[in-house]
Amino acid sequence: MVNFNKKSLFLLWIIMGSIAPNVVEAQGCSDAGFCTIPLRPPAASRNNIQTELSYLRGEENTDIGNFSLSYARQISKHLQWDHKITLTYITGIYGTVFHPGDYYTTLRLALKTHTGRAVHLLGGVKLPFNRSNLKINNVSLPMVYQTSLGTYDLIIGAAFPIGILDMNLATQIPVIQKNRNSFVKEQAPLPGDFPTTNLFYRKADILWRVGYPIKKNGAKWNFNPNLLAIYHLGNDSFENVYGKREKIGGSSGLTLNANLQIGYRINQQQSLLFSFATPLIVRDSRPDGLTRSFVGSIAYIFGW
Amino acid sequence: MKVLLLICVLALTACTKESEELRMRVQQSIPVPATMSQVLNRGILYPTAGIQVTGVVRVVQLSSGKQLQIDSFSITPGPDLKVYLSQNALPGNHLNLGNLISNNGHQAYNIPANTNLSAYNYVLIHCQQFNHLFSYGKLQ
Numbered sequence: 510m511v512n513f514n515k516k517s518l519f520l521l522w523i524i525m526g527s528i529a530p531n532v533v534e535a536q537g538c539s540d541a542g543f544c545t546i547p548l549r550p551p552a553a554s555r556n557n558i559q560t561e562l563s564y565l566r567g568e569e570n571t572d573i574g575n576f577s578l579s580y581a582r583q584i585s586k587h588l589q590w591d592h593k594i595t596l597t598y599i600t601g602i603y604g605t606v607f608h609p610g611d612y613y614t615t616l617r618l619a620l621k622t623h624t625g626r627a628v629h630l631l632g633g634v635k636l637p638f639n640r641s642n643l644k645i646n647n648v649s650l651p652m653v654y655q656t657s658l659g660t661y662d663l664i665i666g667a668a669f670p671i672g673i674l675d676m677n678l679a680t681q682i683p684v685i686q687k688n689r690n691s692f693v694k695e696q697a698p699l700p701g702d703f704p705t706t707n708l709f710y711r712k713a714d715i716l717w718r719v720g721y722p723i724k725k726n727g728a729k730w731n732f733n734p735n736l737l738a739i740y741h742l743g744n745d746s747f748e749n750v751y752g753k754r755e756k757i758g759g760s761s762g763l764t765l766n767a768n769l770q771i772g773y774r775i776n777q778q779q780s781l782l783f784s785f786a787t788p789l790i791v792r793d794s795r796p797d798g799l800t801r802s803f804v805g806s807i808a809y810i811f812g813w
Numbered sequence: 814m815k816v817l818l819l820i821c822v823l824a825l826t827a828c829t830k831e832s833e834e835l836r837m838r839v840q841q842s843i844p845v846p847a848t849m850s851q852v853l854n855r856g857i858l859y860p861t862a863g864i865q866v867t868g869v870v871r872v873v874q875l876s877s878g879k880q881l882q883i884d885s886f887s888i889t890p891g892p893d894l895k896v897y898l899s900q901n902a903l904p905g906n907h908l909n910l911g912n913l914i915s916n917n918g919h920q921a922y923n924i925p926a927n928t929n930l931s932a933y934n935y936v937l938i939h940c941q942q943f944n945h946l947f948s949y950g951k952l953q
Contacts (some may be wrong), residue, residue, distance in 0.1 A: 604832040629861040642942055644895060647912055650838060691893060695925075696911045698838040703868075708941070748924045750909040774943070 552780070557581040558719035561782075563806035567653045568798070569701045571601035575610070575806075581617075581794025589617040591633070597656040602699055604645045609638035610656040611698070615664060617761050632678070636660040640689040641709065648692040652798025659688035660711055676743040677718035683711050693750060704757065704796045711797060712743035712761065718768075733770040737786065738763060745796055759793030784809040843914060846882045847875050848922040856936060856950035864889045866948040870936045872924070881910060881926040881936065887917040893942035898920055898933035902949045913938060 558580050565573040580594040595610035616635025622628055634640030641659030650657075673724040694705045720735035740763050744756040744803055768786040775781065831839075831928035844879070868886035872879060881898065894913035900906040903921040910922040924930070 521953045535814040560846060599825070603828040603835050605828075606827070640942060641831065645831045645835065646839070646913075647914070648914060650830070666871055689893065691895070693909065693911070699835060699841045752905055752909070806830060 512581075520640070543745075546631070552726050555583045557810060557812040559808055559810045561806055561808035563784075563804060565801050566698065566803040567599070567601070568795075568800040569601060569651075569653065570576045571599055573653075573801075574598040580648045589619070591740065592594065593619060595656070597655070599654050601650070601654065603650055603654055604700060605645055606645070606650070606654050608643055608656040612636045613640060613664070621695050622669075623641055626670055628667065630642045631664070631666040631668075633664045635660075635664060635681070637661065637687065640687050642689045642691055644651070648698060649696075651691060651692045651697075652796065653703070653800065655690065656797060658683070658711060659686075659690065659709075659789065659795060661685035661687065666716070675718075675720035675722050677716070677720070679716040680713060681716070682713040686710055693749065704794070705749065706796055706798075707750075708748040709755070710746045711740060712745055715740045715742065720770075729774045730778065731772045731774075733772070735768050735770070737768050738767040739766070740764075741792060749780065757796050761794055763790055764788060764799045765790035778812050781808045782806075782810065784808075838923075839940055844880060844921040846884075846919050847873065847880065848948055850875050853879070853930065854952040858883075858886070858888075858936070858938070858948045858950040858953045860889075860948055861946050864947045866938070867951070868948075868950075870950050870952070871940050872930060872952060879928070879930065881922045883919070883922075883936075884919050886920065888913075888938060888948060890916050891940040891945070891947055893940050894947060895939050895941050897935075897937040897939055898924070898928070899935040899937045899949075900934055902935050902951070903946065904937055904939050907937065908933060935942070 544718045551625065551677065559578070560580070561577045562708045563575040565575060567573050574597070577593055579591060581589055581591045583589050591614065593613040596610060597610045610621045613635050615631055615634060618630045620628045620630065637657040637659050639655075639657050639659065641655040641657055642651065643655055656794065660683035663682045663684050664679065666677065668675070668677045670676065685813045687711045688711065691705045694703060697703065707808050717738045718735050722733045724731035741761050743761045744758060745760045746754050746756045749755050766786050766788050768784065771783040775783045784804070784806045844874055850873035853872045853874055855869065858866050858868040858870060860866040866888040868888070869884050871882050871884070873882055881896065896910045897904055897907040898910060899908075908925070908928060912926065914920045934952055936950045936952060937946060939946050
C-alpha cells in the first residue's frame with residue numbers, strides 16, 4: 510500500500526477520466542464471477558458474508574442486474590474456503606429472464622515469501638445452475654440472455670505484490686462443456702446482431718490484473734485503480750444447422766478493461782466496495798454474450 | 814441441507830417473460846400450413862423407446878418454397894425438441910429446421926431454399942439438450 514498524495518490522486522483522476530466517456534462495446538469478464546472473485550481475503554475476520562449488486566450494460570440494448578451472495582470462512586491461519594452464488598436479471602428486446610447463474614467454491618491459501626510479502630493462491634470450481642438454454646415461450650435466446658455459460662470450470666489464481674503494484678493472475682478453464690444453447694441466427698424471430706451459438710463450445714481464459722492500491726494509514730477509504738487483461742485462448746465454436754461444428758473467427762484474443770475499485774470501511778466488521786469498469790481493447794467477435802459497455806457494482810461485506 | 818434449501822429457493826425465483834415485440838413477431842413468423850399444395854413425399858412418425866408419438870409428415874411445394882408439415886400429431890413433451898430433416902434415422906447428417914412448435918396439432922416448418930431434398934430421407938424429432946431421439950419418420 511502507498512500513501513495518499515497528489516501523484517496518486519492524479520493517476521486516479523486519469524483512470525476515471527478514461528473510463529467515463531468510453532462507450533465501446535466489448536467483452537467484460539468471462540462471466541459474472543471470474544473477474545470479481547477476490548484473490549485476496551475480503552477481511553481479516555473468521556467469517557465473512559458479502560452481498561454484491563451489479564449493473565451491466567450488455568449488447569443490443571440489454572440491461573443486466575446481477576446479485577451475488579458469498580460466504581468465506583477462515584479454516585486455519587493460512588486457509589480460507591469461499592462459496593458464491595449468482596442470480597441474474599436480464600431484460601431486452603426478447604423480454605425478461607430472471608434465473609440463478611453459477612455456484613463457485615474456492616480455496617484460498619495465504620503464504621509468505623522469504624522477504625515477508627504475502628502471496629495468495631486460489632483454486633476452485635464454477636458449477637452452472639443451467640445449461641445456457643433458457644427460453645422464453647419456446648423461443649431460443651442468444652447468449653446475452655443466458656445467466657450462465659453452462660460450463661463446469663476450473664479456476665486457478667494467484668495474487669502477489671511487485672513493488673507498489675498489486676498483481677493478480679488467474680485462469681478459468683472449461684473442463685466439462687454442458688452448454689446446450691440453441692439460438693440460431695437464421696431462425697431468430699427478432700432482428701439483432703446476435704451470432705448463432707447453437708451448442709456453443711467455449712475456450713479458456715487467462716486473466717491478468719495490475720492494480721495500484723492507494724490507501725492512507727487508518728483511512729476509511731481506499732482506492733484500487735487497475736487494468737484487467739483477459740486473453741481468450743482460442744476461437745469458440747458452435748454447431749450449424751447442418752449439424753457441423755464451425756469455429757467463430759476473431760473470438761480469441763485480448764480484452765483490456767479499466768477498473769476502479771473503491772473500498773469504504775464502515776467499522777471493524779462492515780465495509781463497502783464499489784467497482785466500475787469499462788473495456789478499452791476488445792476482441793473482434795464476442796459470441797459468449799459477455800459483451801459489456803459498462804459494469805458498476807456495490808458490495809456489502811460483513812465479517813465476524 | 815442448507816445448500817439444498819438455498820438451491821430450491823433460487824430455483825423457485827426463476828422466471829421469464831416475453832416482450833410484446835417478441836409475442837407479435839412469433840405469431841407472425843410461425844409458418845401457416847398450406848392446404849392447397851403439391852405433396853413431394855410423406856411419411857409416418859414412429860416413437861423411440863419410452864416415447865409416445867402419432868403423426869404424419871409430408872414435404873410440400875408451395876409457390877413460396879418448400880415446407881415440412883406435421884399433421885394429426887401428438888408427442889410426449891420434451892425439454893428442447895427440434896425438428897430435423899436427416900439423411901439417416903439418427904441425427905448427425907441433418908438439417909435443423911428449428912424448435913418443435915407444439916407437442917400436438919397441425920404445424921409447418923419452412924425448408925431453406927437451397928436444400929437438396931433428395932439427400933434427406935428422414936424426419937426426426939430430437940431433444941438436442943439431452944441428445945435423445947424422440948421420433949423418426951421415413952419420407953417416401
